[in-house]
Amino acid sequence: MQSAWRWLLVISLSASGSQANANDWNMPVGVTDISADIFGLHMTIFWVCVVIGLVVFGAMFYSLFRYRHSKGAKAANFHEHTSVEVLWTAIPVLILVGMAVPATATLKNMYDSSDAELDVMITGQQWRWRYEYLGEDVAFNSNMSTPRTQISGAETRGEHYLLEVDEPLVLPINRKVRFLMTSDDVIHSWWVPDLAVKQDTIPGFINENWVKINEPGIYRGQCTELCGVNHGFMPVVVHAMEEEEFEGWLAKRKEAAAEEAMGVDREWGMEELAERGESVYQAICSSCHQAEGQGSPPAFPALANNQQLIEDVDWHLDKVINGVSGAAMPAFRSTLNPVEIAAVVTYTRNAWGNDTGDVVQPSEVAELIAQ
Amino acid sequence: MSPKLPPQPHVQHSTTAVADGQSHAHPAPPKGILRWLLTTNHKEIGSLYLIFSLTMFFVGGIFALVVRAELFQPGLQLVQPEFFNQMTTMHGLIMVFAAVMPAFTGLANWMIPLQIGAPDMALPRLNNFSFWLLPVAFTLLLSTLLMPGGGPNFGWTFYAPLSTNYAPPSTTFFILSLHLAGISSILGAINIIATILNMRAPGMRLMDMPLFVWTWLITAFLLIAVMPVLAAVITMMLMDINFGTSFFNAAGGGDPVLFQHLFWTFGHPEVYIMILPAFGIVSAIIPTFARKPLFGYASMVYATAAIAFLSFLVWAHHMFVVGMPLVAELFFMYTTMLIAVPTGVKVFNWVTTLFRGSISFESPMLFALAFVVLFTIGGFSGLMLAIAPADFQYHDTYFVVAHFHYVLVPGAIFAIMAGVYYWLPKWTGHYPNERLAQWHFWFSIIGVNLTFFPMHFAGLAGMPRRIPDYALQFADFNLLSSIGAFFFGASQLLFVLGIILCVRGGKKAPAKAWEGAEDLEWTVPCPAPLHTFETPPVFHRTSH
Amino acid sequence: MWSVVKSVLAALLGVQSNQKRQEDFSSGKPAAYIVTGIVITLLFVLVLIVLATFAAR
Numbered sequence: 001m002q003s004a005w006r007w008l009l010v011i012s013l014s015a016s017g018s019q020a021n022a023n024d025w026n027m028p029v030g031v032t033d034i035s036a037d038i039f040g041l042h043m044t045i046f047w048v049c050v051v052i053g054l055v056v057f058g059a060m061f062y063s064l065f066r067y068r069h070s071k072g073a074k075a076a077n078f079h080e081h082t083s084v085e086v087l088w089t090a091i092p093v094l095i096l097v098g099m100a101v102p103a104t105a106t107l108k109n110m111y112d113s114s115d116a117e118l119d120v121m122i123t124g125q126q127w128r129w130r131y132e133y134l135g136e137d138v139a140f141n142s143n144m145s146t147p148r149t150q151i152s153g154a155e156t157r158g159e160h161y162l163l164e165v166d167e168p169l170v171l172p173i174n175r176k177v178r179f180l181m182t183s184d185d186v187i188h189s190w191w192v193p194d195l196a197v198k199q200d201t202i203p204g205f206i207n208e209n210w211v212k213i214n215e216p217g218i219y220r221g222q223c224t225e226l227c228g229v230n231h232g233f234m235p236v237v238v239h240a241m242e243e244e245e246f247e248g249w250l251a252k253r254k255e256a257a258a259e260e261a262m263g264v265d266r267e268w269g270m271e272e273l274a275e276r277g278e279s280v281y282q283a284i285c286s287s288c289h290q291a292e293g294q295g296s297p298p299a300f301p302a303l304a305n306n307q308q309l310i311e312d313v314d315w316h317l318d319k320v321i322n323g324v325s326g327a328a329m330p331a332f333r334s335t336l337n338p339v340e341i342a343a344v345v346t347y348t349r350n351a352w353g354n355d356t357g358d359v360v361q362p363s364e365v366a367e368l369i370a371q
Numbered sequence: 372m373s374p375k376l377p378p379q380p381h382v383q384h385s386t387t388a389v390a391d392g393q394s395h396a397h398p399a400p401p402k403g404i405l406r407w408l409l410t411t412n413h414k415e416i417g418s419l420y421l422i423f424s425l426t427m428f429f430v431g432g433i434f435a436l437v438v439r440a441e442l443f444q445p446g447l448q449l450v451q452p453e454f455f456n457q458m459t460t461m462h463g464l465i466m467v468f469a470a471v472m473p474a475f476t477g478l479a480n481w482m483i484p485l486q487i488g489a490p491d492m493a494l495p496r497l498n499n500f501s502f503w504l505l506p507v508a509f510t511l512l513l514s515t516l517l518m519p520g521g522g523p524n525f526g527w528t529f530y531a532p533l534s535t536n537y538a539p540p541s542t543t544f545f546i547l548s549l550h551l552a553g554i555s556s557i558l559g560a561i562n563i564i565a566t567i568l569n570m571r572a573p574g575m576r577l578m579d580m581p582l583f584v585w586t587w588l589i590t591a592f593l594l595i596a597v598m599p600v601l602a603a604v605i606t607m608m609l610m611d612i613n614f615g616t617s618f619f620n621a622a623g624g625g626d627p628v629l630f631q632h633l634f635w636t637f638g639h640p641e642v643y644i645m646i647l648p649a650f651g652i653v654s655a656i657i658p659t660f661a662r663k664p665l666f667g668y669a670s671m672v673y674a675t676a677a678i679a680f681l682s683f684l685v686w687a688h689h690m691f692v693v694g695m696p697l698v699a700e701l702f703f704m705y706t707t708m709l710i711a712v713p714t715g716v717k718v719f720n721w722v723t724t725l726f727r728g729s730i731s732f733e734s735p736m737l738f739a740l741a742f743v744v745l746f747t748i749g750g751f752s753g754l755m756l757a758i759a760p761a762d763f764q765y766h767d768t769y770f771v772v773a774h775f776h777y778v779l780v781p782g783a784i785f786a787i788m789a790g791v792y793y794w795l796p797k798w799t800g801h802y803p804n805e806r807l808a809q810w811h812f813w814f815s816i817i818g819v820n821l822t823f824f825p826m827h828f829a830g831l832a833g834m835p836r837r838i839p840d841y842a843l844q845f846a847d848f849n850l851l852s853s854i855g856a857f858f859f860g861a862s863q864l865l866f867v868l869g870i871i872l873c874v875r876g877g878k879k880a881p882a883k884a885w886e887g888a889e890d891l892e893w894t895v896p897c898p899a900p901l902h903t904f905e906t907p908p909v910f911h912r913t914s915h
Numbered sequence: 916m917w918s919v920v921k922s923v924l925a926a927l928l929g930v931q932s933n934q935k936r937q938e939d940f941s942s943g944k945p946a947a948y949i950v951t952g953i954v955i956t957l958l959f960v961l962v963l964i965v966l967a968t969f970a971a972r
Binding site: 578669673676677680684697698699701702705706 | 925926927936956960963964966967968970971
Binding site for chain 1: 445448452456519533626664668692693694700705711715716719722723725730752759768831832836837839842844
C-alpha cells in the first residue's frame with residue numbers, strides 16, 4: 001500500500017514538475033544546423049498529423065454520436081462517391097509532396113560531408129567506442145565510467161547515470177568534422193541526439209557522417225543498435241570546445257602519446273605495470289571477465305585460477321593481441337598500445353590468486369605485434 | 372449494366388445449410404486426443420489454431436512483463452542483461468510468429484469456408500499438418516531458453532553478425548524452429564488460396580467476396596512470396612554458423628548489410644501480413660453495427676492490393692541509418708510516404724461507413740472502433756518515421772517501439788479480439804457475456820495507452836530500444852509503461868474468462884446473431900454444425 | 916486500352932467506382948489487366964528512381 005502511494009506521488013510529481021526543458025518530452029533542437037532542420041521537419045509532420053487526426057477523428061466521433069441506433073437513427077444506404085474518394089486521395093498526396101521537398105533538401109545536406117577540416121575515425125567495439133584523430137597520432141578508448149555499484153543500487157545513482165565515460169570525444173566548435181565509422185565486431189550505432197548524428201558502425205565497412213557544432217558543451221548519447229550483453233552500457237559523450245581550447249587539448253594529447261610511445265622501450269617494474277594494468281583491466285576487460293576475473297561462463301571464461309592462462313604466457317599474450325576467432329574475445333593489437341597490453345597481462349597474471357610472478361615488458365609486446 | 376451480371380435486387384441469402392451436423396455420411400471421429408491430432412475439419416483446426424495462439428499470447432506476454440518489470444525503475448534488479456535480451460527477443464518472436472499469425476490463420480480456417488459457402492478447406496490433411504507443425508516449432512524455440520548459453524538474445528530481427536558469429540550455441544535450434552513455422556505458414560497460405568479460388572459458392576465471384584476473404588487472399592500471396600526469403604536468410608545464417616561460409620561475415624568477404632536487406636524484404640511484407648486480415652475483420656464489423664454497407668468496397672479491395680504491392684518497395688526504410696547511398700534513401704522515403712495514401716483511403720472508408728449509419732456499440736464494434744483510432748495513431752507515427760532525415764533521430768529508439776506496438780496491439784490484436792467477440796456466437800451458439808466484454812474492452816484501452824503512449828516521449832527524449840537499464844531522465848515514462856503493461860496483461864484474463872463462459876453457456880444466439888450482419892456465415896445455425904454447406908448455397912448478390 | 920490503364924491506376928490509388936468495376940469484370944480480359952499492371956508497376960518504380968536520382972543531384 002505504501003509503495004502504491006509512492007507511485008502516485010511519483011506520477012503526480014512527474015506530471016507537475018515538468019517545468020524542466022522540453023528535452024524531457026520531445027526531440028532536442030540540438031546544437032547544429034542539421035539538428036535544428038530535423039527538429040523543424042519533426043514538428044511540421046507532427047502538426048500535419050495532429051490536424052489530419054482532428055479532422056478524421058472529429059468526423060468519426062461526430063458520426064458515432066449523431067447516428068446512434070439507440071437514438072433511432074435510420075441507416076442510409078450509400079456506399080460510394082467517386083469524386084469524394086478522388087479528393088481524399090489527392091489531398092494526402094499533395095501534403096506528402098509538400099513534406100518530401102524540405103525532407104529531401106535536409107537529407108542532401110546531411111549527406112554532404114565534403115570540405116571537412118578534421119577527420120575522426122569512430123570504431124565500435126563490444127562495448128566501448130574508440131576515437132582516432134586521423135593524421136594527428138591521437139587515439140583513445142571511451143568506456144562507460146558509471147560504477148557497477150550504481151547499477152546494482154548499492155550506491156546512489158549520479159546525475160549522468162549510464163551516460164558518462166572515462167574519456168569523451170573532444171571536438172572543436174564551428175569546424176566541420178567528418179566521422180569515418182566502422183566496427184571491430186558486431187553492428188553498433190553511434191548516436192548523440194543533440195548533434196542529430198546517428199550512424200550504424202558496420203564491421204568491414206566504413207560509413208561517413210559529419211557534424212559542425214555551434215555551441216560548446218557536453219552532449220550525451222548511447223549506442224542504439226543491439227550489440228550484445230552490454231548494449232545498454234555503451235554511452236557516447238562528446239565534449240565540444242572553443243577552437244583554441246581544442247587546439248591546446250590536442251597538442252597535450254599528442255605530447256602524451258609521444259611519451260607513451262617512448263615508454264615502450266624502457267624496462268618497467270612489476271608494481272607500475274600492475275597498477276597501470278588494473279585500470280586497463282577495469283576499463284576494458286571487466287565488462288566480460290568481471291571485476292574479480294571470475295568471468296561468466298560459457299561465453300566469457302574465468303581468468304582467475306585459469307590453469308591454461310597461468311601455465312602459458314605465450315598463449316595468454318596471443319589471445320589478448322590477436323583475439324579468439326569465432327568468439328567474443330576481440331584482438332587488442334590496435335585498440336591498446338604495447339604498454340597497456342603488457343600492463344594488463346602482467347596484472348592478470350598476478351591478481352586474484354594467479355601468483356605467477358611473471359612480468360611482461362612492453363618491448364616484448366611491441367615485438368609480438370610487429371610480427 | 373452488363374448482361375453477364377446476375378440481377379442486382381436484394382434477395383435473401385439462401386439457407387441451404389443443413390443443420391444435421393452429425394450426418395451419417397461422416398464416420399464418427401476418433402475419441403479423445405486422437406480426435407484433435409487427426410482432425411481434418413476446418414472448424415476444429417480453426418479452434419486449435421486459436422487456442423494455440425491465445426496460449427502463446429500469454430507466454431509472449433509474460434516475457435514482455437519480465438522486460439517491463441526490469442524496466443520499472445533504473446538499475447538492474449530482477450534479471451541480468453543476458454536474460455533480458457533473451458526476453459525481448461523471445462517476446463518479439465513469439466508474438467509475431469506464434470500469437471498474431473496463427474490467430475489470423477485460425478480465423479481464416481473457421482470463417483473463410485463459412486463466408487464463401489464451402490464445405491471445408493480445399494486441402495484438409497495439409498491443413499492438419501500445417502497446424503501441428505506449430506506446437507513442435509515453438510516447443511523447440513522455447514526449449515532454447517533452457518540450453519547452455521541461453522536462447523536467442525539478438526532481437527527478433529536477429530541482425531548478423533550478432534546472430535551468427537556472436538550468437539549462443541542454441542541459434543541452430545532457433546533456425547530450425549523458424550523453418551518449421553515458415554513451412555506451416557506457406558502450407559496454410561497455399562490452402563487458403565486453393566480454397567478461395569476453387570470453392571466459392573456458385574454465383575459468388577471474386578468481387579462479391581467479403582473483405583475478410585479478400586484481405587486473406589492477398590495476405591496468402593504475400594506469405595508465399597516472402598516466407599521463402601526468410602527461409603533463405605536463416606539458411607544462410609545456418610551456413611555461416613555451422614559450415615564456415617561468410618555470407619554475413621565481413622572478415623570472410625561477406626556483407627552484414629546484405630542480411631538486413633534480405634531480412635526486411637521478408638520483414639516489411641510481414642508487417643502487412645499481420646495487418647491486412649485485421650483490415651478485413653474491421654471491414655466486416657463496422658458495416659454490421661452501423662447497419663449500412665461498407666463504403667467503397669471496390670476501393671477497399673484495390674487499396675489492399677495497392678498496399679500489398681507497395682509493401683515490397685519500402686523495405687529499406689528500416690535501414691535509413693546503415694549508410695545507404697543518398698539516391699536509395701530518397702527512393703525509399705518516397706515509396707514509404709506513398710504507402711500512407713492507400714492506408715489513409717481505408718481509414719476514410721471506415722469513417723464514411725459510419726456516417727449516416729445506425730450505430731450500436733456491442734463489444735465487437737467497440738474493439739473495431741478502437742482499432743480505427745489507435746491504428747491511425749500508429750499510422751501517424753509511421754508517417755513521421757518515413758521522413759528519412761527525422762528517422763535519423765527516431766531510429767531504434769522507443770519512438771519506434773511505440774509506433775509498431777500501436778499498429779500491432781490495438782491494431783492487429785484488437786482486430787483479432789473484435790473478430791473473436793463477433794464470431795463467438797457462431798462458434799459456440801452463445802453470445803459472449805456483454806458486460807464482461809465491455810470491462811475487458813475498457814481495461815484494455817486504458818492499459819494499452821498507458822503502456823505505449825509514454826514510449827513516444829521516452830524515444831523522443833533519447834531512450835534507445837533493447838536496453839536493460841536506462842538513464843534517470845527516462846524513469847517516469849518507464850514507470851508508467853510498466854504499470855500500464857501489468858494492467859493490460861492482467862485485464863486479458865477477462866478475455867479468457869469471457870471465452871470460457873461463452874463456450875459453457877450464455878444467451879442463445881440465432882443463426883443471424885447480429886442484426887446488421889450480411890455475409891454467408893450468418894445463414895448457418897449458431898453454433899455452426901461440424902459440417903456446413905455440404906450442398907453449396909446459391910449465392911445472391913446483395914449490394915456491395 | 917485507356918480504360919484498362921485507368922482501372923489499373925485506380926487500383927494503385929485504391930479508388931474505383933462500382934460501375935467501372937462491373938464494366939471491367941464483364942468486358943475486360945484478365946491478361947490485359949495483369950500485363951498493364953506489371954508495366955505500370957515497372958514504370959512507377961522507374962519514375963521514382965529517376966526522381967530520386969534527379970533530387971539527389
